[in-house]
Amino acid sequence: MSGTRIVLKRFENTYVPKSYTYEFLIRTATTMDRWKDYELEMNHHFKQLFILYQNCLKKKSSSGLSSLDLIKVEENKKEIVECSLRLFYWIANFAPLSRGSAATAYVTLHASLLLFHLKIKSNSIPSKFQLDFIALFSSKSNEFIDKVKQKWFHMNKNLEYISNNKNANELLLLPLVQNTFTTYYEMYQAINDIDRSCVG
Numbered sequence: 753m754s755g756t757r758i759v760l761k762r763f764e765n766t767y768v769p770k771s772y773t774y775e776f777l778i779r780t781a782t783t784m785d786r787w788k789d790y791e792l793e794m795n796h797h798f799k800q801l802f803i804l805y806q807n808c809l810k811k812k813s814s815s816g817l818s819s820l821d822l823i824k825v826e827e828n829k830k831e832i833v834e835c836s837l838r839l840f841y842w843i844a845n846f847a848p849l850s851r852g853s854a855a856t857a858y859v860t861l862h863a864s865l866l867l868f869h870l871k872i873k874s875n876s877i878p879s880k881f882q883l884d885f886i887a888l889f890s891s892k893s894n895e896f897i898d899k900v901k902q903k904w905f906h907m908n909k910n911l912e913y914i915s916n917n918k919n920a921n922e923l924l925l926l927p928l929v930q931n932t933f934t935t936y937y938e939m940y941q942a943i944n945d946i947d948r949s950c951v952g
Contacts, residue, residue: 757778757779757780757781758776758777758778759776759777759778759779760774760775760776760777761774761775761777762774763775780847782847790842790846793842794839794842794843794846797835797838797839797842798839800835801832801835801836801839801864801867804828804831804832804835804868805867805868807824807828808820808821808824808825808828808868809821809824820868820869822869822913825868825869825870825913829870829911832864832865832868832870833865833870833905833911834897835864836860836861836864836865837861837893837896837897837900837905838893838897839857839860839861839864840857840858840860840861840883840887841857841887841890841893841896841897842893843856843857843860844857844883844884844887844888845887845888853884854884857883857884857887858883858884861883865911866914869913869914870911870912870913870914871911871912871913871914872910872911873909873910873911873912876904876909876910877904878903878904881903881904883900886899886900886903
């Protein structure tokens, strides 16, 4: 699948005869075929994550509600982390340096793990460590996962269950987004950090 190309172009210097300047570019193919390929790839990994989630559910209680079986989550932790990192890889590579794909990839990684009540410890991320650039310079998702595991992500050191966290109850009791931001305008305000007191 076509990805990001790093290009070094040589140009003749118009100001100094017989000399050249160089331009460093990062280019991403934006063809419809590439978009379809990425859509298929990301759909596949979202489905894999959903199957993992289904496998980690307890049987429905008398109330008809299902809850996570943390023992099953622990048994499937390696697959959960790898599937979440694969989603990160594909989203980060979809349109790198577009002012949003890396942020979307990070949100997806955290949301995928939170789905299983897993949280990355904030103090575990090394200084000057950018996951999106590791994804960008990896030719395959397995290569990316291997690099991340070598340099940073040790599941037993870097992950914790939110149910063991002192702020877990606050996190689990947060209202649903759809109930908090009921209109597109409120969503726009939230995304753009507009002070509500300043809006008429």
